[in-house]
Amino acid sequence: MNIPDNGLPPIRRIVTGHDAQGRAVVASDGPLPTVVEVAAVPGTVFHEVWSTAASPAPVDNEPDPTLGALMLPPPPLGTRIRFVDIPPDTPELLARGAASAQAAFAQIGDAAASTAQAHSPHPLMHRTESVDYGVVIAGELTLVLDDSERVLGPGSVVVQRGTNHAWANRSGQPCRMLFVLVGGRFDPSLGAPAAGH
Secondary structure (H helix, E strand, C coil), rough: CCCCCCCCCCCCEEEEEEEECCEEEEEEEEECEEEECCCCCEEEEEEEEEEEECCCCCCCCCCCCCCCCCCCCCCCCCCCEEEEEEEEHHHCHHCHHHHHHHHHHHHHHHHHHCCCCCCCCCCCCCCCCCCEEEEEECCCCCCCCCCCEEEECCCEEEEECCCCCCECCCCCCCCEEEEEEEECCCCCHHHCCCCCC
8 A cells, every 4th residue: 555645754663672692683673564544534544663462561582563453452461652644634534424433443453442423523533441642743633532622732642541532633734643552441430431432
């Protein structure tokens, strides 16, 4: 798939490891091997950096964990780090609503994350059982929650604690976010997650 040129720089990843004598070495240095455009939301690009599948994470020379299928959430006891390029919202995206959201979340490996309904504040509302740190690297984005919104610029950090949310780009320019996702478990005091909340 050809990734659209949105004017944002390519991402370089350096992965370290150990040689047979236990010395620190560069295991790889170059572009990310997994960069995927979400077909249902053209211009949305996932840049997969790394993931771990346990806590504590094994420190070893494991193979690249980003080479498998694209998955939105982190592994249950693991982490995931990625960049996401988010294009400006289009009238088509907003008009298609929940149908395009289902297709988008299915492509990124978590159709059940979509919570979009007819009355949702944004068609890409979703919720995952994780704690996510989202940092705006370039551009502007609006965090959309059930009851409010916050406009974010470069350097803004969102600590997303398993809440229903969406990322709206109303700026007219592409935005790049860095996300670190940590596998979590909903506290019983929050009640069972409900669609749309």
